[in-house]
Amino acid sequence: MNDGEHGGTMNIGEVAARSGISPKMVRHYEQLGLLPRIARSDAGYRRYGARELHTLRFIRRARDLGFSIAEIAELLALWQDRRRASAQVKRIALAHVADLDRRMAELAQMKGTLQRLAACCHGDERPDCPILDELAHEAPAEQAHG
Numbered sequence: 001m002n003d004g005e006h007g008g009t010m011n012i013g014e015v016a017a018r019s020g021i022s023p024k025m026v027r028h029y030e031q032l033g034l035l036p037r038i039a040r041s042d043a044g045y046r047r048y049g050a051r052e053l054h055t056l057r058f059i060r061r062a063r064d065l066g067f068s069i070a071e072i073a074e075l076l077a078l079w080q081d082r083r084r085a086s087a088q089v090k091r092i093a094l095a096h097v098a099d100l101d102r103r104m105a106e107l108a109q110m111k112g113t114l115q116r117l118a119a120c121c122h123g124d125e126r127p128d129c130p131i132l133d134e135l136a137h138e139a140p141a142e143q144a145h146g
Contacts (some may be wrong), residue, residue, distance in 0.1 A: 008049060009039070015048035019056035029059055034073060067096060 016023045062072045078084045120130040
């Protein structure tokens, strides 16, 4: 696999630009073990090849879909295992869909609450504000702990 005009290796800035991931996040993914051990130049600089670039692009696409770091690690392992069962990948994807559904329901509930509170707020020069009153209100569970 050839990575083009870079003669086989790229520095962190080049691989970051070509993968769409910041240098800071490239180093972070390396520390997390999502990237294989990175070769170093004689001067100690990281040198990335086509394999690392491809892996970083995979990570970026997975992050764009909202997968967690743990899920990405599992997906990377499956991607690199040519004997994988696609059922394992589908299980991870469907579990993520279920999590997205749960989070979307939570967001819809938050949105509804905020819309209701905003509708109750006069939004004028008076200090009375149901939005602030709601934020300051202690729920029964909090009162029991606090």
